[in-house]
Amino acid sequence: MKPGVSSERAIILAPTGRDASVAAALIREAGYYANLCTDLAGLMHEIEGGAGLAVIADEAIKTADLRRLVNWLNDQPSWSDFPIVLLTRQGGGPERNPDAMRLGQILGNVTFIERPFHPTTLVSIVGSAVRARRRQYQTRSILEDLTESESLLQTAMDAGHLGALELHLPHFELEASSTCKSYFGRRGGEQFTYEDLLEAVHPDDRARRLAIVQETIDTGRDYRIEYRVIWPDGSHHWVDVRARAVRRPDGGIKSLVGVCSDITARKTAEIERETLLAQLAVERTALAELSATLEQRVEQRTADLMQEVTARERVQDQLRQSQKMEAIGQLTGGVAHDFNNLLMAVMGNLDLLRKRMPEDPRLRRLVDGALQGAERGASLTQRLLAFARQQDLRAVPVDLGALVRDMSELLERSLGPRITLRFDIPDGLPAACVDTNQLELAVLNLAINARDAMPDGGVIEIRLAAWQAKNDQAKNDQTKSDPALRPGNYLKLSVVDSGTGMSPDVLKRAIEPFFSSKPVGKGTGLGLSMVHGLAVQLGGALQLSSAVGKGTTAVLVLPVATALPAVESPAPAAEKVKRSAVILLVDDDPLIAMSTMEMLEDLGHRVIGASSGQHALDILRSDQEIDLMMTDHVMPGMTGIELVAASRKVRPDLPVLLATGYAELPDGIQVDLPRLAKPYHQDQLRERLDQLLGQGTRQHTAAASADSLATPSTLSPSP
Template identity: 40%
Template sequence: MVKKSSQQRDLFESERSFRLLVEGVADYALYMLDPNGIITSWNIGGERIKGYSPQEILGQHFSRFYTEADRANGKPARALRIAREQGRYEEEGWRVRKDGTFLWASVVIDPIYENGALVGFAKITRDITERRNAQIRLEAMQTQLAESQKFDALGQLTGGVAHDFNNLLMIISGSLHILKKGDPEDPRFQRAISAIETAAKRGAALTGQLLTFARRQSVNPQAIHLADRIEAIREVLYAGVGSAVHLAFDIDREVWPVKADISEFETGLLNLVINARDAMPDGGTVTIGAHNIVLDDPLHNGEYVAITVNDTGLGIPSDVVDKIFEPFFTTKPVGKGTGLGLSQVHGFAHQAGGTIKVASELGKGTTFTILLPRETAAASNETPDAATVRGSGTVLLVEDNPDVALVSTGLLEQLGYSVRRVADAEAALRELESDGVDFVFSDIVMPGKLDGLGLAHLLRQTHPDLPILLASGYSEAAAGVRGDFPILRKPYEIHELSEAISKLPR
């Protein structure tokens, strides 16, 4: 009898100690639910986190902590079912306090069994709102850092781009002088036309690459052909090195695809090229290479692609090499660099599942090597068809710039179309009151209350069967279309215009 009494006393003390422990925990809401989700116990942590006293909450259903949307979607019942069927339920999500404010909670629900029968659930809730907010702030700072890295690289391009565009303008203006004074039968006449055409194409390519390079976008890894991507930004790379540095390429013809974010890759390569340029104040050669390689080391094993940027510059002192990938570390004079370039390359390489290595010798130069794993998925490598297709019908051209309108009208007429031209969206709506328009070709950025995109959306309501083709040379405006309408990017060539028109629904 004495032994039994002692056991009961020990059990009572054990239960009392456990109850005091649970009730005294202030950082966690620890409480019990019956099998139907009714709250049967409550602790000081629950009161602190959710705002309810035991008298207010005991006997209430735990679903009152959920948002109205979650309750409507049946989330509380689903949580108990998952805990019962899978042995545990865990999630993070919004919960509602007594005063109606929200908290971001980490939630764990465990089923409690006695003699094989479900007697309820143990529920643990932790308020991690501050942790989540800190994570959001960190991600925002990382995004801002990535943007600053990108625009630091763009800033380094300014001089080279201005030089290139001045050369292009010189070619165009000089050739136009020959055309004005020359004889159409003179060979120089045709050479001048070819020079203008080449300069226009190079200017368009350089502008397009800069707009693509500068765009704000989320990281989107995809399979890419390195040779194609390097070729796609060749003009930007030439602008980056300037006239005193020779840019060479050593790309294997059969180099494997890799999986990486295209924008991050282009930014990283440009950063390495600019870094190499700055290491050669008296000029030299920068060589960009890409080769297949098989690695056999503990961290990186298997088939990789080695992307190299080699310069013939000053080299990096041994006491500096270990610091070059640190953010904001730079040996350049004030105003010549932020120290973000190599940090971005390091981050990109590791984000893509690879690494970056550096080999340098004072007075002889430096080689940076980005190692990226081989990607077995096929990379897109389509080439556009340059053929033009003659059409017929009447086009309503909406273009506020008279010079651009003149050129666009000429291209459309060459393709066989009759053209009615108006300068803004309001005039386009008046013109469409009369019949005879087969499709609308409109610029996006225009003066007035309604731009080209607004016009397109309005016409989709008032003239649902009327095909619409949009055009813009401004990347932000084009991004706003979001696939709702076909868009042609300026400057365009006649075969691109023909192809875009041929794809319009009729």
């Protein structure tokens, strides 16, 4: 087969994943041919039809029956050395993988590429293999020509171009035919003795010839030798002499009888072939040196492409973990929302029951115990919502340095006398955009975790520093940006301990909800989950680094606020409250609606119920007097926010109270509606209604609420 499409194509066997299609596309883009096959039988069919090389994924042949392939490789003609490129997994090269070493030994001419591979590496190796295969085809053509010449020569000798000779022992008397004499440069009628033969042998071949003759005489083995002869005219020739011992009756050797032939043409061809092969060897050496140079360059680039790959893998791991936490967070948020609704009904009914039950101390203890359990459940749902990044946050510009310093007394009381607390807080840091109460709780959580990691006491250091997230962090930056962080200005609040530290497996799961390395009963496993959720909901991140026996560093990355911290304004003067009002209550959950209606009516208000946003709009469009609308947010068909926006077109001055424990609001919208977090007590409901129903505040509140529905958040990381 002449070199061409079939003989130079790359046959690719990688039945799993996208390796086959990717490799084929790269090879074709480089100007070479590539065919795909799905199994080893298909590969063999393609190879036997003609190919330049094979690209094989190791998993496709690691456990396969390779006898057909190995037999084909072993049966290759002398000119052929079929190249194979073996794709291994990362870390699966022959130096570290016995299976890869075994395959290399079995298959012969194998080049290993570890996946994921660089396109340049694959194309370079394929190009080298194709060029080497072309040279093999050229060698085949030359060898075919030589073989044909040798075949013609052999045919001529079989037709009678052989010289006969007999050497009589022990006196070495030679008898030679005319053809034999002609091969030594003598004419048929000339005398040709054994001494003449010895004289004709090339000086460099005489010792070797005599040794073989003596070995035949001593052992009786067949005599066979090729050597050079010098004719009387000085020309050099080659003869092939073969003989067999003829024995006397007593077993002694009588003579050596054989034939000789002129093999000058063949020898000349062989010499030329050896010269060509030597040239090919030189070229192969040069190619190997070039390949080595390329490998050195690839290794150098790899030593340089690896730090970046490691960093990319770290970011990809962070992204996968972030996606995992996102999925868990969505599930957790939904569960917490439903649990909040149940607690709302329980707490509301218990509040009313406690007000109306007889003065029985035992009954009061039972109701108080039930309320305490419900409040603990409410605290748990708040932690779950914090992890799910769906808690109700009031993010404002805050001086973190002042906040942490103000917490020092609380922290010292919480940590105990065996813990030394140190601060590293420079002056002049910008304000951060945070929820003060939630951040204080997060810092306290981190400090208590650090204390628990140092049972024998130790030092906890709280640091504060400015930091900027860029698109491409420095390669040696150990705090490389979380993939969820946008470029911008941040503050890093670090809590550092010298405690027991965490193993890699524990560190990887540290922020998962309900996962805790503490003994049973010593923690809920929601502390770090809540801190992580708070940081992400604020637009930042929680970064953990730890090593067993070397302590833990927890870093809260918080966005810098674009506005200055607000100056506290004096509390507004108490206003006269309308104690009896008509309230439109909108909630799709009948249990919540019934409980809330009972609490409102117990406070002296008249309640109109609506089970959906559309139902509420129908009531608002009527002539019914309404003093305030109280609505849930998460409802089917129309959310509370959408209901408020639609209600502004009907009753623009109507005060609205958003009652929800679920803070997942539309992106880009900062809602300043008055809110009441579920679950709540009747006292909290009364206080919020008193604020909204105060005389003279209704119009201001309504206007502010309407504006807030379309106002994007202005508290975000600095560009």
